Amino acid sequence: MKKAILSILGRDRPGIVAAVARGLLDLDCNIENVSMAMLQTEFAGIFLVGMPEGVTVGEIEETLTARLDPLGLQVVVKPCTPPGLEEPAVRSEPFVITSRGPDRKGLVAHIAEVIARHGVNITRLQAVFKGGSHPADNLMIFEVEVPEAVDAGTLRRELHAAAERLGLEITLQHSYIFETLHRI
Amino acid sequence: MLTEREIVATLEMVKSEHLDVRTVTLGLSLLDCAGEELAAVRRRIAERIQRTAGRLVSVCDRVAQKYGIPVVNKRIAVSPIAVVAAAFAPEELVEIARTLDAAARAVHVDFIGGFSALVEKGMARGDRALIAAIPEALAVTERVCASVNVASTRTGINMDAVLRMGEAVKAAAERTRDRDGIACTKLCVFANIPEDIPFMAGAYLGVGEADAVINVGVSGPGVVRKAIDRALAENPALDLGGISEIIKRTAYKVTRVGELIGREVAEALGIPFGVVDLSLAPTPQVGDSVGEIFQSLGLHGIGVPGSTAALALLNDAVKKGGAFASSRVGGLSGAFIPVSEDLNIAEAARRGILGIEKLEALTSVCSVGLDMVALPGDTPAETISAILADEMAIGVINQKAAAARLIPVPGKRAGERAVFGGLLGEATIIPVNCGTAENRFVRRGGLIPAPIHSLRN
Numbered sequence: 217m218k219k220a221i222l223s224i225l226g227r228d229r230p231g232i233v234a235a236v237a238r239g240l241l242d243l244d245c246n247i248e249n250v251s252m253a254m255l256q257t258e259f260a261g262i263f264l265v266g267m268p269e270g271v272t273v274g275e276i277e278e279t280l281t282a283r284l285d286p287l288g289l290q291v292v293v294k295p296c297t298p299p300g301l302e303e304p305a306v307r308s309e310p311f312v313i314t315s316r317g318p319d320r321k322g323l324v325a326h327i328a329e330v331i332a333r334h335g336v337n338i339t340r341l342q343a344v345f346k347g348g349s350h351p352a353d354n355l356m357i358f359e360v361e362v363p364e365a366v367d368a369g370t371l372r373r374e375l376h377a378a379a380e381r382l383g384l385e386i387t388l389q390h391s392y393i394f395e396t397l398h399r400i
Numbered sequence: 401m402l403t404e405r406e407i408v409a410t411l412e413m414v415k416s417e418h419l420d421v422r423t424v425t426l427g428l429s430l431l432d433c434a435g436e437e438l439a440a441v442r443r444r445i446a447e448r449i450q451r452t453a454g455r456l457v458s459v460c461d462r463v464a465q466k467y468g469i470p471v472v473n474k475r476i477a478v479s480p481i482a483v484v485a486a487a488f489a490p491e492e493l494v495e496i497a498r499t500l501d502a503a504a505r506a507v508h509v510d511f512i513g514g515f516s517a518l519v520e521k522g523m524a525r526g527d528r529a530l531i532a533a534i535p536e537a538l539a540v541t542e543r544v545c546a547s548v549n550v551a552s553t554r555t556g557i558n559m560d561a562v563l564r565m566g567e568a569v570k571a572a573a574e575r576t577r578d579r580d581g582i583a584c585t586k587l588c589v590f591a592n593i594p595e596d597i598p599f600m601a602g603a604y605l606g607v608g609e610a611d612a613v614i615n616v617g618v619s620g621p622g623v624v625r626k627a628i629d630r631a632l633a634e635n636p637a638l639d640l641g642g643i644s645e646i647i648k649r650t651a652y653k654v655t656r657v658g659e660l661i662g663r664e665v666a667e668a669l670g671i672p673f674g675v676v677d678l679s680l681a682p683t684p685q686v687g688d689s690v691g692e693i694f695q696s697l698g699l700h701g702i703g704v705p706g707s708t709a710a711l712a713l714l715n716d717a718v719k720k721g722g723a724f725a726s727s728r729v730g731g732l733s734g735a736f737i738p739v740s741e742d743l744n745i746a747e748a749a750r751r752g753i754l755g756i757e758k759l760e761a762l763t764s765v766c767s768v769g770l771d772m773v774a775l776p777g778d779t780p781a782e783t784i785s786a787i788l789a790d791e792m793a794i795g796v797i798n799q800k801a802a803a804a805r806l807i808p809v810p811g812k813r814a815g816e817r818a819v820f821g822g823l824l825g826e827a828t829i830i831p832v833n834c835g836t837a838e839n840r841f842v843r844r845g846g847l848i849p850a851p852i853h854s855l856r857n
Contacts, residue, residue, distance in 0.1 A: 312402065312407060314407055314411060316411075340401070342404055344404075355404070355408070357402075357404060357407055359402065368465075368466070369465075372465070387411065387468050388468070389410075389466075389467055389468035390466050390467050390468075391402060392467070392660070393410065393467040393468060393469060393657070393660065394402050394406050394407055394410050395402075396656045396657060396660045397406070397409075397410055397413070397653045397656060397657060398406045398409065398410070398653070
């Protein structure tokens with residue numbers, strides 16, 4: 217079955233998920249994965265759906281746009297990469313990079329660039345910037361997959377160098393430590 | 401998926417609460433290094449330590465960095481030298497101590513334990529030689545730690561050995577009188593010594609253990625204290641049952657961290673993982689104190705009425721949380737109350753809140769005993785032996801480990817300061833009631849019989 221990926225963006229309000237799901241059901245699409253987030257007042261949702269024979273990406277976008285535009289929501293739909301065309305899996309280990317420190321522009325960009333330079337994939341990013349200089353008010357948490365071929369020592373040194381320039385405290389820890397500490 | 405709360409809590413525990421792994425200790429059998437030719441035995445011991453422990457420190461550092469959890473100390477515990485080197489005279493045993501010291505330095509560990517004898521029922525030739533060698537061995541080495549097990553619940557108390565150990569403690573202090581008797585800080589006298597303690601000075605590798613094993617000592621008391629403070633800030637009406645739950649949960653966490661680090665180090669070294677020792681071991685730093693926990697529980701300080709009950713609560717909750725977290729719990733597993741190594745306990749001793757009698761009472765419910773207690777320099781050997789005998793009796797009757805690390809500080813009196821430095825800290829010398837009076841009881845010698853195992857009251 218072909219698949220499509222949808223993103224829905226706009227100001228949050230009751231009924232967004234219901235409207236999206238109903239639109240997809242009317243096209244006989246099957247929702248396989250959903251991830252949604254609320255950032256301050258804004259809604260962001262990503263839906264991965266299976267499409268029946270005869271339904272196109274264009275139809276989905278057209279149908280959903282017609283229903284969601286009146287709610288002030290934007291819709292983007294694109295086809296998923298067919299199975300078998302993905303890049304071969306790279307053996308990697310999950311790490312968490314955490315930074316705390318005074319807020320300023322460019323924090324995410326500078327740290328993410330170091331991560332990217334090492335070929336490390338960010339799988340999840342949580343960032344809260346309340347502004348000001350209190351470290352606890354400005355937090356970035358990058359969950360990343362570090363390929364086995366990457367030298368963790370070099371990555372750590374470069375992260376620390378970047379963090380120092382930005383006035384941040386930064387840590388790189390294997391994610392298992394957090395599960396070990398807090399979960400049974 | 402990790403939550404922001406889990407991540408932030410972990411960072412805070414490391415940064416502000418001293419969450420760490422207190423020690424990774426490599427237990428190493430030297431039994432097959434035994435022989436009758438001193439030079440050959442020394443060479444075999446040095447080679448064995450270098451070969452097995454050469455990567456210990458670098459592996460610990462790598463694993464610590466991977467998880468962002470410091471491994472504060474890396475140590476080695478060897479087979480009892482009184483067994484390994486039973487053929488030698490005291491002066492030859494001192495040479496073996498020098499070999500251990502040099503080998504420890506070469507692999508960058510700060511302490512090596514196992515200059516030890518097990519004499520709870522009787523002393524063999526090697527045991528007598530080792531006890532005779534202890535004062536000089538500890539005076540001429542930096543990193544060697546000694547322990548002698550003089551009593552057990554199954555055998556009773558070997559009072560001949562207790563008497564000798566009182567003399568050994570005095571002699572060790574005298575040989576290092578220019579450093580406040582620091583040799584005694586590396587000497588533990590035990591009842592019911594476990595075979596897998598990772599903490600110094602009592603660490604050695606039991607004769608029932610494998611060729612090599614990795615044992616781990618969990619994080620210190622700072623994490624527990626902060627957890628109690630946080631819980632009480634959220635709910636000032638929390639009762640002692642609730643506080644016990646908080647301690648259990650915290651002990652669970654620190655035990656899991658200890659086991660994770662220990663298992664990974666063991667795997668990297670190709671050595672079996674042994675046990676996690678749950679003991680809360682303080683250091684002379686603010687925020688890393690067992691004594692501060694007493695204040696968080698609502699006591700004026702450790703030593704005031706209520707302290708024994710508070711320590712019993714703490715010790716029991718730590719054990720329950722740790723036992724749930726790991727099926728490989730061993731060593732001493734409780735709370736340490738080393739006077740000089742804990743800023744808060746040292747301060748209680750200085751202010752006179754905590755005396756040797758109350759310390760002794762506390763040891764009946766905690767994991768070890770009279771630990772790092774500085775005594776007046778004129779305390780006679782037989783009084784030291786008598787204090788040792790009292791402490792051994794607590795262990796023997798209560799079927800628990802009990803130990804004493806006493807330092808009769810040469811040339812100093814009660815109320816003066818003894819300074820050992822570093823992790824060993826400093827302490828006010830505390831008086832001993834009737835400390836200089838004759839004590840014929842301990843000079844009678846013989847074996848105090850093993851206790852009856854019924855009629856338990």
